[in-house]
Amino acid sequence: MARLSLNQKTTDRWSVAEAVAGCVRAGLPSIGLWREPVQAIGVPTAARLVADAGLRVSSLCRGGFLTAADPARRRRALDDNRRAVDEAAELGAACLVMVVGGLPEGSRDLAGARERMAEGIAELAPYAAGRGVRLALEPMHPIFCADRGVLSTLGQALDLAERFPAEQVGVVVDTFHVWWDPDVLGQIRRARGRVASFQVCDWITPLPPDALLSRGMMGDGHIDFPLLRRAVEQAGYAGDIEVEIFNAEVWAADPDAVVATLARRYVTHVLPD
Amino acid sequence: MARLSLNQKTTDRWSVAEAVAGCVRAGLPSIGLWREPVQAIGVPTAARLVADAGLRVSSLCRGGFLTAADPARRRRALDDNRRAVDEAAELGAACLVMVVGGLPEGSRDLAGARERMAEGIAELAPYAAGRGVRLALEPMHPIFCADRGVLSTLGQALDLAERFPAEQVGVVVDTFHVWWDPDVLGQIRRARGRVASFQVCDWITPLPPDALLSRGMMGDGHIDFPLLRRAVEQAGYAGDIEVEIFNAEVWAADPDAVVATLARRYVTHVLPD
Numbered sequence: 001m002a003r004l005s006l007n008q009k010t011t012d013r014w015s016v017a018e019a020v021a022g023c024v025r026a027g028l029p030s031i032g033l034w035r036e037p038v039q040a041i042g043v044p045t046a047a048r049l050v051a052d053a054g055l056r057v058s059s060l061c062r063g064g065f066l067t068a069a070d071p072a073r074r075r076r077a078l079d080d081n082r083r084a085v086d087e088a089a090e091l092g093a094a095c096l097v098m099v100v101g102g103l104p105e106g107s108r109d110l111a112g113a114r115e116r117m118a119e120g121i122a123e124l125a126p127y128a129a130g131r132g133v134r135l136a137l138e139p140m141h142p143i144f145c146a147d148r149g150v151l152s153t154l155g156q157a158l159d160l161a162e163r164f165p166a167e168q169v170g171v172v173v174d175t176f177h178v179w180w181d182p183d184v185l186g187q188i189r190r191a192r193g194r195v196a197s198f199q200v201c202d203w204i205t206p207l208p209p210d211a212l213l214s215r216g217m218m219g220d221g222h223i224d225f226p227l228l229r230r231a232v233e234q235a236g237y238a239g240d241i242e243v244e245i246f247n248a249e250v251w252a253a254d255p256d257a258v259v260a261t262l263a264r265r266y267v268t269h270v271l272p273d
Numbered sequence: 274m275a276r277l278s279l280n281q282k283t284t285d286r287w288s289v290a291e292a293v294a295g296c297v298r299a300g301l302p303s304i305g306l307w308r309e310p311v312q313a314i315g316v317p318t319a320a321r322l323v324a325d326a327g328l329r330v331s332s333l334c335r336g337g338f339l340t341a342a343d344p345a346r347r348r349r350a351l352d353d354n355r356r357a358v359d360e361a362a363e364l365g366a367a368c369l370v371m372v373v374g375g376l377p378e379g380s381r382d383l384a385g386a387r388e389r390m391a392e393g394i395a396e397l398a399p400y401a402a403g404r405g406v407r408l409a410l411e412p413m414h415p416i417f418c419a420d421r422g423v424l425s426t427l428g429q430a431l432d433l434a435e436r437f438p439a440e441q442v443g444v445v446v447d448t449f450h451v452w453w454d455p456d457v458l459g460q461i462r463r464a465r466g467r468v469a470s471f472q473v474c475d476w477i478t479p480l481p482p483d484a485l486l487s488r489g490m491m492g493d494g495h496i497d498f499p500l501l502r503r504a505v506e507q508a509g510y511a512g513d514i515e516v517e518i519f520n521a522e523v524w525a526a527d528p529d530a531v532v533a534t535l536a537r538r539y540v541t542h543v544l545p546d
Contacts, residue, residue, distance in 0.1 A: 110452070142415050145452075222376055223381065
């Protein structure tokens, strides 16, 4: 379990302190943090909790939401992203995950939203570099294209990331988002040196009614995890493997039991060659 | 409305006879048929109903489901597809829509399923050509990759279709399935001479709870229809534009009212330049 990280969204009802303690109890060496629970206790307190526990911060979720056309909203989004960069720096996070945002209310201009997203990344990348924070562009499953992430494929994310130095802008490979892509293995090869985060959870059927909570525990669905893990490793990624599951049933369960299950499934379903 | 076609799944409770009559009442010149309601009255009767009404058959839905690994299942699937080809020929359908199938029960071998799908198409294409039927490969939204269609992008569909003469194997451009694709316009250009069917319905949010019934009426969602219609026309497609909506609310409504709405929305949301 030397590379296993708990994304704290998987145990949604735990505070940062509880999630940190849960990781320690289960022997996990790393945690993926979210901004809202971090802000609830203050960034310095969160940073101290994590450091005192000896955990790594595999990622901070999340920056992004850069698709607004309205200038005032756009400015607010950029300001908020700069704050997210500052927080990631203070937490010593390996990267800041960027969920780029969907179509603005009432808009059908997908190409325009994608352009504004790219412009936003271009504006933020130097700021992040100045603070030693790596932006991690997260291609999202096309199910979220309209309302959450207009970055839809790993290829598209790399087209954008490659405009910047690899240490400034990388990509997230999240199995849930990319497993279906006929070109996923080729794009992971292309991502050599750019994989900033590797996240795992499963695609389950029937898909749960709420698309946002449709992720499954590894082994409960259709994804070949060893295939994708080997691919990211062959592309040079040796960082943490973060388990991030949004799922009403998982959230309703006892968080310690969830961590125990994911640690077991990590061994049986992610690690095997 | 010279090119507007009612896919009969949009008015799911109508029989073939009722759907044909509904098209005539509304002034639609074309209909997309499904095998099950056609079989319910027999193919010759369905063919006569459509011919007597002077309608075109823009497509027959559907062949496919070619991903089984088990030899007996595979043989049954191929036999059933040959019957579907025969039915499409007898109905004079412009194409047979191929929904290629998902992962077999319990399998995580997506690459294997895709290979078997391609082998199945290779086996069926000459048979279809011998009967004057064009196979129309339908790339499906990645939301359906696990359980319905491992053909996930227009590019992937064209990679396969291009192994065959264009009059034997074409592709379906269904706005719901392809609208999110960052490369959709480039792939539609590449599809010149290969677009066998153009289907429209909208991507709505929040996504309805049942993924299979998540399609919306044009104008209710996020898709830029004129953009995609112009692209398929510039790629040489001058055939019918089929409205295919799987949606519990649409199915619950009076079918004549649904046809009236879709005809109006076609004019206001699909046709404008």
